[in-house]
Structure formats: structure tokens, C-alpha cells
Amino acid sequence: MKKMICGLLLAGAVTAPAMAQDKGPEARPIYDRSAVLPPSVPTSDDVLRIPVPKDYNVPKGSFVLVGGRLFDGTGKAARPATIVVQGKTITAVLKPGDRTWPADAVVYDVTGKTVMPGLIDLHAHLTFFAAGDAVNVYSAANYSGAESTMRGLKRMATYLESGVTTVRDVASHGDVPFVLKAKQAAGEIFGPRIFAAGQLITQTGGHAAVHAFQQGYPEIADKNLNSMVRIASGPQEWREAVRMQFAKGADLIKLASEYTQEEITAAVDEAHSLGLPVTVDSETQYIDMAIRAGVDSIEHPLPRSDAAVALMAKRGIASVPTLVAYRVIMRGSGGYFGSTSRRFQLDETVNENMAAKMRRAGVKMGIGLDVVALAGTDYLPGSYIDELESFTRIGFTKVEALVAATKTGAEIIKLGDRLGTIEPGKLADIIVVDGNPDEDFAALRKVRTAFVNGRLMLQDGRVYQPAHEEVPFPNARK
Template structure:
């Protein structure tokens, strides 16, 4: 398999830039999280004064403290006054991005893909620190497969990744390096390129703009033969209808208010079919006004310490007069549409997961997930429902519901501890105190 980055470069840069370590546990080591309020991922009331017992990387038991016996020699994590919940899952993010204000200028500054070996480990650390223990990258060069492997080996700190590699499209996106996109002109070519990506080792297929119904069907046929899910970048009604006819697995971006309100029959069809919807509503519509009201969020000591000095300075330069950036040209209209649009899928009881489109302009990996969840609550989801969407539902959409997404016996120990009660205020998810991934407590320096 062709690679664009060597594992050695990734390892050296990852360790040098990130400065991390984890408390590794062996398969026979017990860890217990005690005293906190447990939200187990199901849309049910929390368990107070809970205990979560972990052996190695597997949850052995989770429930009221008086029902669980803690073995002698167990490592204890005191969660009193805090909330324990499953690790968050982001079903739409971009590990190559860091929130720069302009895509064209960003790719020019990093010389296409030359500096991705620096940037992807930064983004991965920011995500994990924010409580994201699993994520789907929807659009990167195939070099992201090296990053995924390095994370799996423990050489880079980050969430466990599912990746699409380049997207398949009929419309070439200017300003983005060619290695991000595969431009096709027929269903036959679409199927061939989908098989190529699968052969390279991608986990999902991403479809972008301009594709026909026959293109969709051709890719879905190949992907499903290989047990691979297809995610489609969608806004317009006709494209969504075609995606449903072709049995696309995941609808990405629908409901993010680029469009006027959707027809009721379309909403009903999506809800009835249980086709997963990932709305990504915050990335312009909530992030932009939040930045207008608090531009200080664009420059923090943590952001500065996360990256090389020149990259940080370029990031700050890109934020000058951010309200004039082309990315936000139509945002005031989108915000007005959002008062109806973003609520439609929620009110229709569609099968909704959570994705952020991080790190699009101003939408940083460090806070994109809680802002997206907050925007969904603003749009009508309860706090309990949105937490379930970002954990249990997202794991199901990934096809990993038997491993991830809930805190219960038999699941992998992906758990976060939050300093606050997100059922009272979903914004408390920005105060992540402890991240446990695969049974290991992550320590950020």
C-alpha cells in the first residue's frame, strides 16, 4: 500500500509536539471509577453514586456503588461531584484542519500536504483532550492511514479513527490538493475508484457533489459488497432523494441550514427509513455568532502551546476581520434558516447522530463537539437525547455498537469524566476532567 508519510516521521513529530503519556494497564489490572453520577449512554435517568469497574480495557460492571464489589488492589479514580459518561464520538471531522480562517490560504501556507505530519497529531490530541475517543475523518489524503496506524500503536495520542481518505466527486474543489479528491465521470469509474479506496484500507466511503443516482448506486453496491458504509455530503432535496433511493448509509450535513425548510414527505421518509442523519449545524451557524460575542476564544494559551509558533501566528493572522471571510458570506441567511431548518430532523424524530465538521474555519477540534451538542439542544433535543446521540447512537452508526458507546459490562473502557452536570447544562461538556481510552487514563502535558 502506497504511503505518503513514513511511520518514523509521524512517531518523532507526534511525540515531540504532543508531549503525552498514558497510564497503561495490563489485562489483569482492575480500575474503578467511584462516587460520580453515571450517564451510561442510554436515554434514561443517571445513576448517582455509581461505580464503574474496569479490568484491563473492558468494563466489567457499572451501576450503583452498593451493588459492585471492588477487588483488593484496584486502582481507584475518585469522581465525586463529577459526571461519568461514555467517550464522545465525532462522526464528521477533518484531522488535517485546525480552524484556519480560509481554506485556500491554509493549504497554500502548509504547501499542500507537506506539513500534515505536524498538523494531524495536533488535531488528534485536541480531539482526545476534548473527550472524543472515536471519530470519523471524512476527507483526507490516504496518508491518514499512517496516522490511524500510529494512533493504534500508541505512537500518537488521539481517538481511534475510521477514515474515508479522498472523497469521490464529479466536481473538483479548487484550492484543495488533488490528493483529497477523486473526480469521476461515470458510474463505472465511481465503482472502480470506490474499490480502489477500499483496497487501500479505508473504513468508509465519502461521496461529494455532482454525483448522479447511478453514481450513488454504483458506489453503494461496491461498498456494501465489502461491508463498508457510504457517507454522502448532501444539502439539496433532489440529492437527498437520490441518496435514499441508492440506500446511502449516512446523510451528512442535511439540516445544517444551508437550505430553506425541507419538504415534510422527505423528512418522513428519512425518519421512517432510519437512515442516520449527521447535521453538523454548529460549524457556521452557532460558531460564528459565538465568536462575534467573544472573539477572545480565537486566541488562548492552550491554542498557542498546541502548535509551532509560525503555525499559531498564521492562524491568528487568518482571523483578522473574520466576519469578512468568504466562508461566512451567507451565514446571516443561514442563521435565519436555522430557526426552522435545524429543528426539522429533530422534530421528525429522525435517527440522529453527532458530527462537527471540525476543524472548519473557527470550529476548533478543542471545542467543536460540545458546541455541536449545545446547538442541538438549542434546536430542540434534550440533553439526555443528545448525549445518547453522541455516544450510543454514533457507535451504532459506526457499526461498533457492540464495542463502544455505552458504559456497561462487556464494552471497551472508553469513558470521560466531566467536572459538572451536562444534564443540567450541556455546555458542561467543555470541562473534561479525565479521558480514559481503551482502559488507559490519558495524561496531557
């Protein structure tokens, strides 16, 4: 008997390491366009890296921010500095007293204020239904492209007023997020720059699709082109669903459980072959499948094993915990009810413990809100401040939390070379705060000025739109 037990223990000791062995992702890595596009070739300011003319979407002129304290987003302590911007690019960070900037630059005196990179929200749904749609969230009006656009425009303004200059939209209706992205990039509408996933991809009855079937509207998630959800069955359909989002202009792909290993591996492989990162809303065994496939980030603080957390850290898979979203749900209704994709314990303590475990393991973590339904963006900027405070409870310092909100967020989007810090060569996404947010997050309630891509979009705390310039009327033909 003793020999049998020893034999079993020995067998377990041999088997366990083999089972835990990391053989690497099943899907191919993200296609790196920098291998074929050198830095000398101007490209679009998104993960697509499409070649563009040198002056594409570049505003004219220059401006200077003088007299403020700079929190540059790199993790360095705030310091007095002058920031010089030419077109859309930060060209210099000068010491106080240095006035080597263009003679025709517009000078903004920001004495007594903090200049910092614009905040990033990694988990937005710009077109998600509003409070007035809650009686029947699957109504025809809710799935109207016009309705979706109006919701998106309103939320973009609120984000901007709250200091958020970049949102990663991880599922919205139809082509609306791509239209909003293009118009914002061209300076035609005002709000944060947008990185859009398009439709969320899941299986029949999967997360975000199940409710449509329960309420008798399967066609919404299946056939309606304006749906937020794309249902796919089998590896080839999951590949095709990814290709559809890419064709519309996606900056990333959003997947959600439930799925098979073959389905998620096919989707990640297809996305990576196109140069797109993948984020996933999943839990328990589905997180194991996502890690095995090779996803780039995982949303929410949902249950996962210690082994899964360790593999996330080892492979560089980021986490966007969205703790504030669950706090709003728990405090509003007492729990997360009626979802087959949330069959486990969820409360504020459990969620923060999971996030703290990822922090201790060294998982890269960024700020995302996912506070979309009902009051949604009306909670801003409080909801963003709440998430920052959550990060300090799980082990971040205030400075580290703000770095997660800026520099790390840009890295998770795969635009760390262009966004997230105030350094020469970076895009001019800058906010001016009346106070010291690196010492007190509440200062973020006083964002006075915001520039996105070098364009003034917020002035005196309100969305700024320049006056219309009349185009000369054509002369009569002679």
C-alpha cells in the same frame, strides 16, 4: 370543462401515490459479517470486523472508578455507581458499596464528578488546512504528508482534552488518517479513536474539488495521492474510487455532490458489498438521488423536500446536521460564498428549521462539528457545546442531546455494539467530568480524565503519556 378538470384531478390523485411509492434502495444492503463471524471470534474494533488475536491491542491490568455519578449514555437518569474495567472492556457497573473488583485494580476516586461515555464527533477532517495555510490552501506544504500528520496530531490532542474519544474522519489527506488510526489503536499515540473515510469522492467540479480547478490546481484533486479529494467520472470509476479507500483501510465511504444517479448507486452498491456504510454531502435533488441509492447517513442541514425527510426516517438514514459549522461560517464572513454546491439560502434560522423538521419526522441524528478551517479545533470544547445547545433548540432534551453525542453516534458509525454507552461488555472509552453535563453542558469544559480503549490518555485535564520504560541492553556475545 368541468369534466376535464375533474379528470385531471383524478389523474393526479392516481399518479401521486405511484410517484411517491418507496420501492426500496437501488444498491444492495450492507454486507453483514456477523452472519459468518460469530461473537466468539475476536475482531478488530471497527466496521471492518477483521479477525484478530484475543489480546490484540488490549492493555494490561484493570482499574475502577469509585464515588462518582454515572451518566451511562442509554438515556437513563444519572446515578451513583462504580465502574470496573479489565483491559479494554467494561466488566461491571456496581452499586455504591459493592467492592467486588480485582484486588490489583488501580482505583480512581471520582467523588463529586460525573462518569460518562466519551463524546463522539461524527464529522471531522483531522488534516484539513490550518490558519497559516489560508493564504494558499493548495500550496505544496499543505499537501505534504508530514504537514498533514502534524496537523492531525495537534487536533487529536485538542479533541481528547475536550472529552471527545471518537472521531469519524470524513475526508483527510492521503493515507494519513489510516496511519493515525493504527498508531492510536496500538496505544503509540494519544488521542481519540479514529474511523476514517479516506478521500472524499466527487465528480469533476464537484463539492470540495471545484476550488482546486478554479485556482489552477486540477492535479491536486485528480492525481495527487495526498489529496483529500478523489475525482471520478462514470459508475465504474466511482466503484474504483470506493475500492481504493477500502484498500487503504476505510471504515466508511464519503461521497459528495454533484453526481448522476448511476454514479452514486454504483458507489453505494460497491461500498455496501464491502461492508462499509456510506455518508454523503449533498443537497436538493442530490439528496433524492442519495436516498434512492440507499446511503446510510447525510451530512449538513442542506435543503431537502418533506418527502425526502420522510423517506430518511422510513429507511433509517441518519442525519449529521453540523449546525455549528455553518454558524461559524455565517458569523465569520456573513454567508457561504463562492461554492457552486451551495446555491440556495443558508442562515442560522433556515438551518435549524431543517434540523427541527428532521427531528420531528423521527430521523436519527448525531453530533458532528465540521469546524475545521481557520481556528478549527481551537473552538473546542465550545463548538461541541454549541452543537449540543443547538439540539435542545430543535426539540431534544439535554439528556437526549448527550445520548445523540454518545450512543447514537456509535450507532451511526455502526459500532453501537461496542461503543457509546457505559455497560458491561462495551469498550472502555470513558471521560470524567467535574460537574453535571446532563444538567449543564458547560460542565464539558472541565473534562479531567479520559480513557480510550482502557488506556489512560488524559489526566488532570492534560494529555497523559506514561514514562518511557527502558529495554534491557543485550549482553555481549561470549
